Amino acid sequence: MISKRLDRLNRTYNRQRQGYHKRLALLAASLVVFTFLSLLFGRYPSVGFVSLDSLLNDPLMGKIVVNIRMPRIILAILGGASLAAAGFVFQMLFANPLVEPGFLGVSQGAAFGAAAVIVFYGYSSFYVQLSATFFALLALYLSYRIAHRFRFGGWILRLVLSGIAVGAIFSSLLSVVKVLADPTTSLQEITFWMMGGLYNSTWERAVSVIPTMMISLIVLFSVRWRINLLSLPDRTGHTLGLSVVRERIILLIVATVATTSIISVAGLVSWVGLIVPHLARRLFTSDSRYSLAGSMMLGALFLLISDTLGRTLLSSEIPLGIITSLFGAILFIFILSSRQSGVKL
């Protein structure tokens, strides 16, 4: 009797899992389709899809597809996956569905680090990435240490408050850098860069960040089940055999590195890390075994579509960050207003 019942439950479980796998496969297939569509869609020679004739006979068209669109699309896909995965990990590790790396000063630290290099050294993908990562980790470390010193509120609140303070400090420092910037050259570059965009993607830039993003994504994906456990209270995690603090710090560093890699080439692309994990939890479950992979794919799709729209809708480029903010905020309102938000706030 009991074993029959367990058998039935087991079958339901497997059916559910198959359902999640199917959805993941569907997302992967859409990603492939959108990648091809996006490669062939643009404003040269006129708005619309490339004709086969021009692809084969127009040498400039071939160059545009291979040297301009392709690296840009790869960056959009990996960048979207990185931002969404990092947001997902931050939300789980802080047991707070309303955070993303912008909280804890990570994005502001990265922005300051990148801007400082642009102004005082000139744009170099490697140094921008290095400096952005350094200051993002510094901000993360400061937020963590300062939260320990606060004598007000619970741990999550203390962390949010110290993150706000550290974020504000780096935002102020960023303003100082802007004041010092040359208004005719680097100030413009910083301003446009801060709006977020992949407009100057090249193979060189793509290659400089692809390895870090890939490694970060693989590391996060391989520990996906444990991310669930790290969302539980510390004491519970400890009794379940986890080295809670160590595992949390490692994953936060990996998530931060993933974020700064894309920030260093695309500037501040906000809302992806906040909104996409919510969408993933609705499509799958809160279980990171499925929702983390779901977040990565949805993030990739979200950024790919946003970027394609940004470069084709108007004759001049709409910065990517503006499009993601617009769609992200609308989706956010929609998700939090619906009954099945997948989280309890």
Add this chain to the structure above:
Amino acid sequence: MNTDAYTLHHVSFRYPTNALLALDNLSVRITKGRTTALLGPNGAGKSTLMDILLAYKQPSQGSVTLFGTPLNDFSKKELGKNVGLVPQDERSRFSFSSIEYVLFGRSPYVEYMKNPGKEDIEIAYDSLERVGMAQLAHRPSTTLSGGEHQLLLLARVLAQQPKVILLDEPTSSLDPGNTARVLQILSSLKKRGITLLITTHDPSIAADIGDEVVMLKEGSLLYSGSVKEGCTDERLTALYDTPLQTIQHEGKLIITR
């Protein structure tokens, strides 16, 4: 043969922000295979002692052994296989289904970069069945009632299959029906030789399910030994600073004010 699950030698603990000792020179033995109630008023140091037994906090002084081995010699994973916790209150903000939640108990058995396997999933379903919650296996845990959630935490520790289970006020938020169910599950665990340590500020619960009792007051040991001998009118009155009486009824100890 060592009959102790835990042996505490002169254990003291002080919080960095507090001048007073939270635990003061505690020497106690928790007997293997028996149910021990950890009894004391609020703020007596029960939670601190639990944290030390879980190796979640380190004593400022003294030593703790588990089955004769110093607690700190256990790896995190080994500790997870030996000692399980049923916290008093634990709610996730994320809507894991009940079965996913119970599956977390398998963590000490799952390799670092692996996911739980078929056997883990079967054990998790079996654990849910044993607390009578199999029909809620695929419901989001965020929609469970307080009582159901407490049973879910119990199912998770069953899936963890530890030799010692620490329970923090396991019945404090339960209605009489669910309390009876929890006590029944605990007594079946006891029959299987599991060592149970239950904190409670309610002496009736201690008298009902405990074989032995450890009484703590202001961080110091007031008594440790059998429940029957320990739960006297004078001792309970001294423990709670309020007049309490014990009555024997059909072999059961009942405590009244």
